[in-house]
Amino acid sequence: MSGKLAILGNPPAFEALLHVGGPNLGDRAALLARINDILERRWLTNDGPLVQQFERRIADYVGVKHCIAMCNGTVALEIAIRALELKGEVILPSYTFVATAHALQWQEIKPVFADIDPCTHNINPGVIERLITPKTTGLMGVHVWGRPCDTEAIEAIGRKHGLKIMYDSAAAFGCSRNGKMIGGFGACEVFSFHATKFLNSFEGGAVVTNDDVMADKLRLMRNFGFAGYDRVIYLGINGKMTEVCAAMGLTSLEAVEDLISINRSNYEAYRTELSGLAGVSLIDYDPNERNNYQYIVVEMDTETAALNRDELVAVLHAENVLARKYFWPGCHKMEPYRSLQPKAAMLLPHTEAVAARVLLLPTGQAMNASRIKLLCQIISNALENAPAIRRALTA
Ligand code: T4K
Numbered sequence: 001m002s003g004k005l006a007i008l009g010n011p012p013a014f015e016a017l018l019h020v021g022g023p024n025l026g027d028r029a030a031l032l033a034r035i036n037d038i039l040e041r042r043w044l045t046n047d048g049p050l051v052q053q054f055e056r057r058i059a060d061y062v063g064v065k066h067c068i069a070m071c072n073g074t075v076a077l078e079i080a081i082r083a084l085e086l087k088g089e090v091i092l093p094s095y096t097f098v099a100t101a102h103a104l105q106w107q108e109i110k111p112v113f114a115d116i117d118p119c120t121h122n123i124n125p126g127v128i129e130r131l132i133t134p135k136t137t138g139l140m141g142v143h144v145w146g147r148p149c150d151t152e153a154i155e156a157i158g159r160k161h162g163l164k165i166m167y168d169s170a171a172a173f174g175c176s177r178n179g180k181m182i183g184g185f186g187a188c189e190v191f192s193f194h195a196t197k198f199l200n201s202f203e204g205g206a207v208v209t210n211d212d213v214m215a216d217k218l219r220l221m222r223n224f225g226f227a228g229y230d231r232v233i234y235l236g237i238n239g240k241m242t243e244v245c246a247a248m249g250l251t252s253l254e255a256v257e258d259l260i261s262i263n264r265s266n267y268e269a270y271r272t273e274l275s276g277l278a279g280v281s282l283i284d285y286d287p288n289e290r291n292n293y294q295y296i297v298v299e300m301d302t303e304t305a306a307l308n309r310d311e312l313v314a315v316l317h318a319e320n321v322l323a324r325k326y327f328w329p330g331c332h333k334m335e336p337y338r339s340l341q342p343k344a345a346m347l348l349p350h351t352e353a354v355a356a357r358v359l360l361l362p363t364g365q366a367m368n369a370s371r372i373k374l375l376c377q378i379i380s381n382a383l384e385n386a387p388a389i390r391r392a393l394t395a
Contacts, residue, residue, distance in 0.1 A: 005381060006318035007392050013374055014320040020295075021196030021324075022366040024262075026248075026255035034247035043243060047223070050246035055206070057253055058191075062173075062183030064208045066215035069241040069249075070222060073170045073192025073205030077103035079239050080188050080207045081138075083217045084164050088135035092168075093123040094332040094344065095351045096142040100168045101331040104140075112136070113332050113341070118350040121145065121283070121297075121358075125153035127347070129161075138164040141186070144327075145283065145295045148177035151185045158186075166190070173199050174260060174292040181290070183208040188218075193249055198259050198294040198364060201249030204241055259364070263293035266363040266372060270296050273376030277383060279305025296361040299354075306386035309357050314393055315382040321362065321375055328355040 006012040025031075038044065045051075051069050059067040070076035081090075081103055090104050094113035101111040112131050117124040121144045128139065139158055141149040149167070158165040165185075170192035172182040183189050188211070193204035207218050217234070220227060225236030241249075252259075271282055279301040285291040300309040307315070309325065316323040330351045331337055332344040345352060361375065382389055 012320040018362045026251035031251040045242040048243040054246040068218040070205045070239045074099040075239045076205035086138040090138045092140040094330040122149035142168040143172035146172040146175045176290040201245040267293045269372040306383040324360045
């Protein structure tokens with residue numbers, strides 16, 4: 001099949017584009033029935049009945065007292081940061097989606113970037129303490145790829161230095177650490193239910209917490225600070241989830257176990273097909289924990305792989321497989337951080353190395369064993385034909 005690679009001038013193997021993050025859909029009839037009910041009720045937003053149901057079901061699924069649904073994960077992060085009264089500086093990884101850092105900077109809080117552990121891709125607790133200054137008020141862990149960060153170590157540092165702890169758990173819905181569901185760690189955790197997440201509400205997010213006082217505060221802040229008609233008792237913003245988003249969220253939640261099992265069998269098919277390819281490895285998920293298997297994360301070993309990550313991404317794009325380079329180049333290399341913190345890279349060698357070798361492949365309902373086999377054959381052929389591909393890429 002070597003001559004058949006699209007990068008070498010042949011038609012693409014896949015006719016339609018394959019996305020990383022193509023949305024998963026639950027039962028269409030159930031969704032449409034819910035939307036019809038919304039229209040009948042004429043209650044479209046502002047803490048409607050479906051939002052309340054969605055919140056209860058998310059809280060029960062995760063095993064926390066409170067879920068406060070929001071219009072998206074980024075606003076949920078921003079409101080959680082305010083509710084926690086974070087100020088000054090907050091320590092977080094640079095290896096994350098840029099929304100994590102923006103949610104701080106948007107509120108004029110300096111994101112201080114900590115390096116990651118190159119094996120887990122999560123913040124390395126061992127480097128956190130040397131980044132603490134008198135201005136530090138909090139630590140924000142991120143469960144990258146849904147693999148939980150070292151919550152015990154992070155929380156021990158928080159206790160020692162009197163810092164508040166929250167987590168960006170955008171990708172970790174349905175995952176556990178030491179048997180406890182993600183959602184119950186720190187002062188609060190934030191989920192994203194964006195269209196590209198395995199559980200989606202079109203757009204959406206939530207803050208989950210076991211703290212009653214914080215939950216009340218979050219509810220007020222999400223709705224302009226209103227505590228009743230004409231009674232504003234707090235500074236707030238509009239962070240509300242709409243009924244139609246809750247309808248989608250509830251429908252997705254009903255399909256959650258099916259979605260996890262599709263992701264898991266896709267993951268296993270990729271593992272089989274990629275095994276034996278020199279320099280190509282798939283990240284592991286701990287089989288003793290609950291995982292959502294939302295991401296197919298491949299690392300290209302710069303020493304042993306015949307192609308580098310960017311070359312392989314170019315090969316796949318030519319085949320209509322829109323592989324992604326998340327979270328390249330790292331938040332610290334994006335504006336405004338690049339200009340505000342030009343020396344940050346010096347402390348982030350593992351972030352830079354991991355960001356240069358990772359690529360993500362499509363999964364979810366759009367994939368199945370035969371598509372995965374074909375996609376992995378493309379990778380295998382590409383590696384075998386590396387010199388021709390390099391010539392094509394530089395021509
Ligand atoms: N923290 C973390 C760690 C996050 O990963 C995220 C979001 C957040 C915070 C913020 O949460 P939200 O405010 O978004 O709720 C995408 C998503 O937009 C973003 O939600 C997600 N992380 C991030 C990892 O991925 P982009 O810039 O890559 O999106 P885009 O438009 O390139 O779409 C990704 C792929 O999905 C494309 O190939 C197209 C495809 N797609 C997308 C949409 C929206 C579809 O096939 N259908 C669709 O409806 O950020």
